Amino acid sequence: MIIFVGRSNVGKSTLIFALTGKWVRRGKRPGVTRKSVEVTWRNKTVVDMPGFGFMSGVPKAKQEKIKDEIVRFIEDNAEDIELAVLVVDGKAAPEIIERWEKRGEIPIDVEFFEFLRDLEIPTLVAVNKTDKVKNLKRTLTYLAEKFGVPYSQIDEIFIPVSAKFGKNVDLLAKKIWEILEGKAPHSTSKTT
Numbered sequence: 777m778i779i780f781v782g783r784s785n786v787g788k789s790t791l792i793f794a795l796t797g798k799w800v801r802r803g804k805r806p807g808v809t810r811k812s813v814e815v816t817w818r819n820k821t822v823v824d825m826p827g828f829g830f831m832s833g834v835p836k837a838k839q840e841k842i843k844d845e846i847v848r849f850i851e852d853n854a855e856d857i858e859l860a861v862l863v864v865d866g867k868a869a870p871e872i873i874e875r876w877e878k879r880g881e882i883p884i885d886v887e888f889f890e891f892l893r894d895l896e897i898p899t900l901v902a903v904n905k906t907d908k909v910k911n912l913k914r915t916l917t918y919l920a921e922k923f924g925v926p927y928s929q930i931d932e933i934f935i936p937v938s939a940k941f942g943k944n945v946d947l948l949a950k951k952i953w954e955i956l957e958g959k960a961p962h963s964t965s966k967t968t
């Protein structure tokens with residue numbers, strides 16, 4: 777099982793559609809995917825999860841509940857989850873992370889990355905919407921620093937993509953299969 781997680785509206789569903797060709801609901805407002813949806817891709821189950829964080833028209837308490845459900849789903853299925861793709865919005869993520877840190881809070885993306893690592897689930901970070909990113913290298917370096925990934929491993933963990941324009945989706949597919957087939961070392965496991 778491969779799961780796609782990330783904040784609402786970062787493009788998880790668009791990326792799954794680009795990658796697998798399987799129809800999943802996508803949309804302009806945060807909070808389109810409300811329940812996890814499974815599609816099959818080359819004999820693997822790919823799970824499109826609801827996003828966490830802000831959702832338009834959804835009360836804060838309900839947002840928290842959805843986040844708790846995502847956490848519980850991952851904990852309950854950790855044994856079966858071969859890989860997680862944490863999707864971030866390459867344009868918005870640095871600003872949002874900065875804002876959370878200024879408030880003295882752990883940014884939700886960072887929290888999830890650590891959560892997946894603690895469960896020893898191999899994790900790739902798909903840095904999406906690169907069509908809107910001006911300085912990609914700087915963005916990747918910034919994210920690596922915030923996620924606690926050594927610079928030498930940036931290319932192993934962070935895959936810049938544009939789901940909407942199909943850019944680097946083939947590279948993401950390649951990275952996914954390298955991990956599934958055990959060819960790629962992934963640094964997200966506690967034991968490495």
Ligand SMILES: Nc1nc2c(ncn2[C@@H]2O[C@H](COP(=O)(O)OP(=O)(O)OP(=O)(O)O)[C@@H](O)[C@H]2O)c(=O)[nH]1
Nearest residue numbers: 784785786787788789790803807808809827939940
């Ligand atoms: N510019 C740009 N827009 C994108 C890209 N990928 C997705 N989008 C847009 O982002 C919006 C949200 O896309 P979704 O795929 O529904 O996002 P999601 O993460 O599944 O959102 P939730 O299900 O609400 O959590 C849509 O308007 C997409 O067209 C991209 O690479 N570039």
Ligand SMILES: [Mg+2]
Nearest residue numbers: 788789808809
């Ligand atoms: Mg979605």
